Each structure stands twice: as structure tokens, then as C-alpha cells.
Amino acid sequence: MTTQAELDDRYGRTARPVRRRLLWGALIAVAALGIGWLGWTAVSNSVEAVSVDGLGYEVRDEHTVEVSFQLTAPEGRSVACAVQALDKEFGVVGWKIVQYEGDGDHRMRHTETVPTVAEATTGLVESCWVT
Known part of the structure; x- marks a missing residue:
């Protein structure tokens, strides 16, 4: 008989490791900073436009x-x-x-x-x- 732990392991229903969560968090933070920088650059260039x-x-x-x-x-x-x-x-x-x-x-x-x-x-x- 197959146990619940073996089924979870086989079908990928195990808890995610902490490293993966930290990696995704870091990627989201970098993307947010990049979008913020692009927005600031666009606004500052248009404010100084002639x-x-x-x-x-x-x-x-x-x-x-x-x-x-x-x-x-x-x-x-x-x-x-x-x-x-x-x-x-x-x-x-x-x-x-x-x-x-x-x-x-x-x-x-x-x-x-x-x-x-x-x-x-x-x-x-x-x-x-x-x-």
C-alpha cells in the first residue's frame, strides 16, 4: 500500500523549500525596482524636455x-x-x-x-x- 507521503512526493505536493521562496521574492523585488527606475526616468526626462x-x-x-x-x-x-x-x-x-x-x-x-x-x-x- 502507498502512503500519503509517497503520493505527495511522487506528484509534487510537498512543501516548497525556503530557498525557492526567497529566490522568487528577490526576483519580484528586482523587477519592481526596475519598473520604478524606468518610470522615474521617463518622468524626469519629460519634465526637462524642450x-x-x-x-x-x-x-x-x-x-x-x-x-x-x-x-x-x-x-x-x-x-x-x-x-x-x-x-x-x-x-x-x-x-x-x-x-x-x-x-x-x-x-x-x-x-x-x-x-x-x-x-x-x-x-x-x-x-x-x-x-
Whole structure:
């Protein structure tokens, strides 16, 4: 006759060892920390995000381009932007870094004059970031 203990052992109904429970607990804790870190990274990146919309450009002469743009930044934070002028082969012929102090408004419209070394065909904002 088969005893209850032999049946439990045969069909895997024995009590789980403590090690297995600790391993699962550690895996769950690591997964929760990983998800929390990903969430924090996503939130912190979006809080510091700066978006730029190009409004246009005007080639004034062979050594000057005016670039107009609007940027949206975190309220009260200083922002820097890289503005550049390109020639017909998309080579950079002029650029400058401009900084704007956080004045409490999160939307700002600007027009910047970019000096060039050759005639440009376009002007644009390469990127903006919180300083």
C-alpha cells in the first residue's frame, strides 16, 4: 500500500523549500525596482524636455541668415539652443549657441541672426536643452 507521503512526493505536493521562496521574492523585488527606475526616468526626462518649432528663415545676404522659432521649455528654467545655417549641399556654413533666461513663461518666440562663411540656403534650430 502507498502512503500519503509517497503520493505527495511522487506528484509534487510537498512543501516548497525556503530557498525557492526567497529566490522568487528577490526576483519580484528586482523587477519592481526596475519598473520604478524606468518610470522615474521617463518622468524626469519629460519634465526637462524642450520642444522647438521652426517658424521660418530669411537669407539676408551672403553672410547672414535670420532664423525664427518658438520653443516650449519648463517654466522658469534657462534654455540654450544651437541655431545653424546650411548651404545647398546641407553643409553647415554658420552656427551659434544662444541662451535664454527662464522668465516664468514656458513658451518663447525668438528670431536669431546667424553669421555665415558662405551663402546659406536655409536656417534652422539643431537642438535646445535646459541649462
